Amino acid sequence: MKVVGITTQQEVYVGSKDRNFRINEFLIIEDPYQDNLLGEVVEANTYNRYIPLNIYGDFVDSSVLESLKALGYNIDDDTIYIAKVRLLNEALYPIQTGSDVRIPKFTEVKDIMVKSKLGEGLVLGVIKNTDDLAKDMDEDLKGILYTFEEGALIPQNDIPYILDLKSMHHYPHIGVFGGSGSGKSFGLRVILEELMDLDIPTIVLDPHYEMDFGEGAPYLEGTGRDFKDKFKCLQVGIQIGVRFEDLTAQDLKNLLDAASNLTDSMNNVVDILFKPKDSYYSFSNRLQMLTEAQEEGSLDRIESRITNARDEEERKAWIERRDLFINYDKLCPYNSVRGIIWRLRRLGNDGVFSKDIREIEDGLQQGKLIVIQGSTRILQVFSTYLLNNLYHKRRDYKDALYMKAGADYFPPFIIVTDEAHNFAPKGYDSPSKSILKEISQEGRKYGVFLIFASQRPTLLDETITAQLNTKLIFRTVRASDIQTIQEETDLTVEECKRLPYLRTGDVFISSANMGRTIFARIRAALTTSPHTLNPFDELKERRQEDDDRFLDIIMAKLPINDIDLAQVALEIEQETGTTYTVKALEERLKQMVNRKHIRKEETIFGYRYIK
Amino acid sequence: MNELNSILRERVKDLNLCLREKYDYLFGLSKKELRSFINSHVGEIKKMDKLDTSQLALYESRGGIVGVDGSVNRLGGAHPHYVEVYQALAKSTSQKEGDLVLADLYTPLYFDEEEDSLVDEEIIIGDRRNEKLATLELDVAIESVKKHKPYAILMDGGLIRYNIHAHDRWTELRQLCEEEGVILVGVIKDIKTSIIGDTIKEIDGRVSNRYYDREILFGQLDYGEMIIIKDEVSKKLARGYASVFLRSSLAPSVIGMDIIDSQREHIQEMARLVFTLTPENSRGVPLWLDIVDKEVLISDDIMRSMMEEYLDRDLYERFFVSERDKRS
Numbered sequence: 001m002k003v004v005g006i007t008t009q010q011e012v013y014v015g016s017k018d019r020n021f022r023i024n025e026f027l028i029i030e031d032p033y034q035d036n037l038l039g040e041v042v043e044a045n046t047y048n049r050y051i052p053l054n055i056y057g058d059f060v061d062s063s064v065l066e067s068l069k070a071l072g073y074n075i076d077d078d079t080i081y082i083a084k085v086r087l088l089n090e091a092l093y094p095i096q097t098g099s100d101v102r103i104p105k106f107t108e109v110k111d112i113m114v115k116s117k118l119g120e121g122l123v124l125g126v127i128k129n130t131d132d133l134a135k136d137m138d139e140d141l142k143g144i145l146y147t148f149e150e151g152a153l154i155p156q157n158d159i160p161y162i163l164d165l166k167s168m169h170h171y172p173h174i175g176v177f178g179g180s181g182s183g184k185s186f187g188l189r190v191i192l193e194e195l196m197d198l199d200i201p202t203i204v205l206d207p208h209y210e211m212d213f214g215e216g217a218p219y220l221e222g223t224g225r226d227f228k229d230k231f232k233c234l235q236v237g238i239q240i241g242v243r244f245e246d247l248t249a250q251d252l253k254n255l256l257d258a259a260s261n262l263t264d265s266m267n268n269v270v271d272i273l274f275k276p277k278d279s280y281y282s283f284s285n286r287l288q289m290l291t292e293a294q295e296e297g298s299l300d301r302i303e304s305r306i307t308n309a310r311d312e313e314e315r316k317a318w319i320e321r322r323d324l325f326i327n328y329d330k331l332c333p334y335n336s337v338r339g340i341i342w343r344l345r346r347l348g349n350d351g352v353f354s355k356d357i358r359e360i361e362d363g364l365q366q367g368k369l370i371v372i373q374g375s376t377r378i379l380q381v382f383s384t385y386l387l388n389n390l391y392h393k394r395r396d397y398k399d400a401l402y403m404k405a406g407a408d409y410f411p412p413f414i415i416v417t418d419e420a421h422n423f424a425p426k427g428y429d430s431p432s433k434s435i436l437k438e439i440s441q442e443g444r445k446y447g448v449f450l451i452f453a454s455q456r457p458t459l460l461d462e463t464i465t466a467q468l469n470t471k472l473i474f475r476t477v478r479a480s481d482i483q484t485i486q487e488e489t490d491l492t493v494e495e496c497k498r499l500p501y502l503r504t505g506d507v508f509i510s511s512a513n514m515g516r517t518i519f520a521r522i523r524a525a526l527t528t529s530p531h532t533l534n535p536f537d538e539l540k541e542r543r544q545e546d547d548d549r550f551l552d553i554i555m556a557k558l559p560i561n562d563i564d565l566a567q568v569a570l571e572i573e574q575e576t577g578t579t580y581t582v583k584a585l586e587e588r589l590k591q592m593v594n595r596k597h598i599r600k601e602e603t604i605f606g607y608r609y610i611k
Numbered sequence: 612m613n614e615l616n617s618i619l620r621e622r623v624k625d626l627n628l629c630l631r632e633k634y635d636y637l638f639g640l641s642k643k644e645l646r647s648f649i650n651s652h653v654g655e656i657k658k659m660d661k662l663d664t665s666q667l668a669l670y671e672s673r674g675g676i677v678g679v680d681g682s683v684n685r686l687g688g689a690h691p692h693y694v695e696v697y698q699a700l701a702k703s704t705s706q707k708e709g710d711l712v713l714a715d716l717y718t719p720l721y722f723d724e725e726e727d728s729l730v731d732e733e734i735i736i737g738d739r740r741n742e743k744l745a746t747l748e749l750d751v752a753i754e755s756v757k758k759h760k761p762y763a764i765l766m767d768g769g770l771i772r773y774n775i776h777a778h779d780r781w782t783e784l785r786q787l788c789e790e791e792g793v794i795l796v797g798v799i800k801d802i803k804t805s806i807i808g809d810t811i812k813e814i815d816g817r818v819s820n821r822y823y824d825r826e827i828l829f830g831q832l833d834y835g836e837m838i839i840i841k842d843e844v845s846k847k848l849a850r851g852y853a854s855v856f857l858r859s860s861l862a863p864s865v866i867g868m869d870i871i872d873s874q875r876e877h878i879q880e881m882a883r884l885v886f887t888l889t890p891e892n893s894r895g896v897p898l899w900l901d902i903v904d905k906e907v908l909i910s911d912d913i914m915r916s917m918m919e920e921y922l923d924r925d926l927y928e929r930f931f932v933s934e935r936d937k938r939s
């Protein structure tokens with residue numbers, strides 16, 4: 001390998017007669033006039049001056065090439081390989097053309113490739129095209145992961161990519177971007193497995209119910225591991241919720257707004273009607289009473305209700321309504337109060353107010369990964385409250401520490417979410433956005449970090465995007481997203497051009513810490529998402545199960561004559577509680593015949609079903 | 612249209628007329644007539660087959676085929692401020708690392724003999740160029756016979772010119788090939804002979820014009836046909852060679868091939884080899900020679916960068932950078 005052609009201080013071309021180059025591989029250039037220089041292949045080409053079979057405009061047919069081969073000459077041997085190599089650090093002078101080029105030894109690239117010690121960073125995968133370098137790699141870096149490619153587990157041949165977790169302190173927050181099916185969720189899963197391995201307290205907002213780590217990945221055939229004691233899935237409204245008594249008026253407004261946007265007047269209603277230490281019941285009751293009073297329409301009518309009350313209880317209730325009416329009717333328009341009631345009920349019905357976040361806090365204190373599940377809407381609401389709450393706990397603790405005051409310990413933690421643009425959309429406000437924005441800008445100081453995944457970087461709030469110091473970019477096809485990526489990362493034009501063609505699971509990792517982009521492949525996850533089942537496989541499986549259950553019931557009853565069908569249907573109903581009409585039973589039996597589980601036989605009396 | 616153009620237009624019309632007149636006879640001949648004339652007076656028209664792979668493999672085992680070609684490039688301005696470089700390459704199909712290259716250069720600034728200003732400068736240059744090239748090509752060919760003992764050598768261009776421009780070396784190569792049993796042929800892209808035309812003239816008294824073979828044969832042979840020129844006809848051209856014309860590609864033009872006399876028994880076999888190695892959609896040159904030709908070429912860029920790198924800057928600029936180069 002030699003440097004060829006015109007060189008600069010930043011870029012050279014390297015030619016080889018027998019070694020094909022790969023993009024992103026590293027080469028050392030031995031310029032006799034300056035120190036060895038390390039460069040990375042950014043473009044790889046092959047060139048054969050006789051192919052494309054065109055010499056002086058003549059088109060060469062393959063039979064001639066075959067003839068030449070028979071004569072001992074293979075035109076492919078005249079292929080030369082050319083790489084465009086970008087230097088990692090600018091050279092003092094333009095590189096000497098003709099300089100020798102060689103593959104680096106591991107020690108020469110270790111510092112730039114492996115930024116973190118094992119056990120301190122996240123082992124996310126391998127740096128692609130580093131197999132030549134990996135041969136004399138430190139033993140402890142070998143064989144620490146598998147990749148999963150073309151349906152097979154592949155042993156590690158390359159240098160591992162270890163994301164330097166500690167550097168988050170200086171370069172906080174991670175973005176994970178890529179189109180549908182590009183490997184974002186899978187990559188996120190790997191990140192989360194690594195976080196669990198290191199016992200990093202983590203909150204995952206999981207609108208897809210896919211971040212479960214209880215099941216080993218099928219391709220590991222049981223040799224995988226689970227993280228059962230390292231994570232917890234909690235559903236909003238079931239295990240966790242908001243303790244109404246802890247809410248401030250602002251919290252409540254955020255929550256209600258997340259349920260459905262609040263008007264100014266509605267905001268007002270909350271400010272006026274919400275009292276500290278209100279319970280869900282006391283607050284909603286107050287609203288309810290006020291509207292009932294307002295529905296009466298005038299003070300006179302309410303007074304007459306009081307006078308005409310049938311019993312003491314009713315009288316008291318109307319007095320209460322009257323007082324509310326007097327105090328609040330002018331300030332709180334009826335429709336706005338109704339609007340608040342409606343929103344409050346909606347949250348209440350979702351169970352949001354029936355639990356608290358104790359389990360989450362405990363989990364974080366124990367260094368666990370807490371997966372919070374719920375619909376996107378619920379999560380938007382809940383996360384607003386939750387993140388405010390947790391972030392402030394952490395902040396209060398750190399501030400108190402700073403002021404040398406005593407405070408309860410609250411650990412640093414990481415917030416992870418897929419579909420992040422739902423939580424922090426660009427261009428319009430959403431309740432969760434302001435807290436996330438605050439964390440993106442200030443979180444570093446307190447040790448609170450974001451890991452945001454999104455199909456659409458373009459839809460994510462740009463202040464936050466700008467704060468994501470490390471970005472994992474998977475296959476991206478949409479031009480507007482490529483544009484955003486180009487603006488927000490140090491990906492080169494060449495790399496951006498490759499984005500639409502990346503294989504699933506291949507990723508550019510652009511990190512301020514590395515100072516350049518690394519091309520990596522995400523390792524095989526150790527666990528699997530609970531619903532990776534193909535929907536068509538699911539159908540088949542489901543049908544199989546149904547059939548098995550049905551066969552279980554009828555096998556003992558075979559043979560079944562057509563005239564006995566009614567009797568059999570009755571028996572089945574008695575034994576299993578499942579009701580079949582004669583017609584339905586017959587349909588089902590026919591299906592079983594079609595699927596060759598049983599047979600149908602003509603007899604002189606008609607037909608019958610047999611084994 | 613302005614005056615100038617209209618004069619030119621008349622000239623072109625005249626030319627058209629002249630050509631029509633001159634070639635009236637030739638164009639009047641039907642393909643059939645012409646072919647039968649060739650068959651009986653010039654040589655047999657024969658259909659040939661391509662060689663099959665086993666035959667080629669046999670050649671490979673006997674040393675493969677060597678292609679030989681040369682190239683010239685020139686840098687600088689008018690006489691004597693220029694350099695000419697010559698390069699020749701012998702490339703074997705079966706020896707991957709065995710390319711033989713020789714190069715030489717010439718500039719009147721240094722080598723100049725006594726200048727005879729009466730002789731046309733261009734003729735001297737042309738002669739010297741031919742001589743240098745022929746010598747280099749023969750040298751690489753000789754070396755490759757010694758080193759590779761190929762089955763055959765294909766020279767780019769007719770063999771006759773070697774005898775003219777580098778007689779001694781040619782004799783050496785020829786004898787060496789005869790001794791070693793290496794078949795020696797020349798492949799001629801642009802045939803410049805007029806064997807057929809001359810024969811027509813000889814036989815048909817009415818014809819006084821000179822017709823060149825390439826004009827006559829254009830479109831008259833079918834793909835894969837050759838004319839093995841009779842001994843007595845080719846002898847009129849030059850002694851010591853046997854020749855064929857062949858149409859080796861789908862293009863209507865015809866190429867030529869020479870072989871040394873003593874090896875004439877191989878002439879059809881070699882014509883078939885040339886045919887086999889020629890892409891059907893080409894101008895008729897065997898691919899191997901095109902490959903050699905491309906490789907031996909010295910591009911202007913390489914030429915210039917070599918001069919810039921290995922000549923001292925002041926020398927280079929003073930002698931070889933013409934005013935025109937400076938402008939560009």
Ligand SMILES: Nc1ncnc2c1ncn2[C@@H]1O[C@H](COP(=O)(O)OP(=O)(O)OP(=O)(O)O)[C@@H](O)[C@H]1O
Pocket residue numbers: 147148149178179180181182183184185186187455504505506521522523524532
């Ligand atoms: N690193 C990888 N190695 C092997 N297979 C992978 C890898 N990444 C993803 N896959 C496979 O590709 C499929 C799609 O990946 P994934 O679900 O992560 O896509 P996604 O980017 O999250 O898409 P979407 O935006 O539609 O959710 C996965 O089911 C998984 O089987």
Ligand SMILES: [Mg+2]
Pocket residue numbers: 184185186418
């Ligand atoms: Mg996904």
